[in-house]
Amino acid sequence: MFGIIYENVSTPGPLGVLLVVSILLAITRIIRIFTQAQDKKPLKNHQIDHEIEPLLDFDFRKTDPIKYQPYKTQGHVTMGIQKRVRSDWIRIDRGYLNRIRERLPLIKEKPEFTIGTGEKVNPAIEELYEEIMIRYLPARFPTMFKAGGKTVKNLATGTTYPLSTAGLTHAEMLAYMGENVEEDFYFMCPDPDGQYRLQGYIACFPGGFLSPARVGESVREIHKPVPGYERKLGLSVDRYFGRMQPGDFIGRMNWSLQVDGADLFRTDGNNYYPGMDGAFSGEKEDPSLDECYLRVEHQTLTKLPRSGAVIFTVRSYMTSLHQVKAEGDGKALAEAIESMPEGLGHYKMRQYWGNKILPWLTEDVQINDANKHDK
Template identity: 80%
Template sequence: MLGIIYETVYAPGALWYFLLAPVLLALTQAWRIFTKGETQPLYQKKQNPDHDIEPLWDFDFRKVDPIRYQPYKTQGHVTMGIQKRTRSEWIRMDHGYLNRIQERLPLIREKPEFTIGTGEKVNPAIEELYEEVMIKYLPARFPTMFKAHGKVARNLATGSTYPLSMVGLTHAQMLAYMGENVEEDFYFMCPDADDQYRLQGYIACFPGGFLSPARVGESVREIHKPVPGYDKKLGLSVDRYFGRMIPGDFIGRMNWSLQVDGADLFRTDGNNYYPGTEQTVADEKADPEFDECFLRIEHQTLTKLPRTSAVIFTVRSYMTRLDQVKAEGDGKALAEAIESMPEGLGHYKMRQYWGAKVLPWLMEDVSGKGVNRKSG
């Protein structure tokens, strides 16, 4: 992760920093390099912009494994792990698709107060994202899964349909359709009159331990207000980068943590420790059952919409049982990465509760071949 993250993890608002700051710090460093004349900035306009979507004509999601994710080996906790992405890589499909969609449906229909965020300031961006993802992207990228028939598109995997026109749709319905057809969550950071980017909306079925409605209306700086040194070290450069992002650019990284009390992906609390609050920690955190312990991975992407200039923070979540990680021979690498966390970060991740039991178990030698990963 980041070398500076240990300074922030005790702050009540630090989860958003943990999710966004690795991406934003990388962009900040790019800006600083540019101002020194060492290289071209990430936000420079492309000479030959390529926004094409590569169609997958022979695609069968049932035969596709999740992407190989081992960020605990490739980026640890002291690097940013930023990579450029293409538009074709924005939305992913694999053999876990139907299970994850079935997990999302009741959350959208029964918990809309937590999963769907609309409003006057974000509604134009919702319309634009619906057009980009539902009308343009899905039928073009996955023609064997999403077929256009007149005014609707049919999802051949689920048997459902959705409109190819926004006429008559509410913005909540647009977000619901997105949440019912892709596994990614979307967070909308919209510019205000002062060019401050503020969280104004979301479709968030799989939050990793934070309450999305509580953050609506906050600027990037306000979200990070509790973070020591953020405004001085990062605030201005991050604001500049958001304003200078070029639509069509995609950058991504992996974020990871342990979840030791079940595989459910909808978590508005309980995955992180916040000192100085009235938070209670369940006994199971200190004595977890190994078959209830999971590696939680988030594939995170930032891009900017062309018309509204909203910055879209896209999060795709994966869950893998720790015994699968161990069977694949990665238990020791994962345990070493956890042990190497700065004290504050480890505390924030609740290592002080489950570490005494989980880490020695992960370090044990195993033999045999690994098993297939499951996506979430």
């Protein structure tokens, strides 16, 4: 996941509710509707619609994934982030149900890898639940998430979740998020020295990132294995996090090759780290082309207003290299891989699979298909 900001990438505290005398009780209730109080009352729809553009005719079954070809446009090791809008925070398309089905057993059977809570991050988890599950989803996708009474119904899956954090554990909040959206969320919380450290997550689709082992690490510590990060980006990224304001949305794409299957849950194996020599079998050097995929992460960052946590939101896409090549992008992908600086190429594991995959990507599609036919 945390290949972020590596290639070309594109607070106030909680609002308190005043305690007033009994004759002003009605006024207090109105105030609570317009605050983010700690009493965990449900938030009303009319409070949130003005911030989010509703997709009134949305049908996820007819919605194509976004176009993503970062290998055509991105250079390497720069901070060229791009602005995003709140409405595009969460994306849903025709692959939604398949990927939710892939997430469910991971949440239930591997919570030690997929769910991370703790005293330092729990206020931010509660805040994100309010932002995503209560405010965002019913407002952005009203044909899919129907709020009524004390719950929201997901019409695509037939499940419901609470329209309030009252009575929920923080692990349950993360689980509900993971069961209803495809995005993973990583919570970078400020410490007393102003460093942002990973303190929690809902991470069903980590791209070679073992989340539990990284809890407590700063942005720089997480990126330590990434060639060139400290020298080119470390200080500027730290400063950028400090300057971010609630409401800012920025994003970029991260991409790599995954040459041993399409499963999205990967805690290792997609990136090279020191000491890994000899850790892989021959399948990395001689992969089956049918098992080779382009893995793209659409990543956004935003800062929560109450907790001040920076949220990394990661949405993963997998595309067969056969499809990439059939669409005429094989040569462009090969050129992007070959143009990587030596350190970056090594980090992306080019030294293992490059000798087989790169020549194949540059072959003409028609010639390759003809050869298949002759066999």
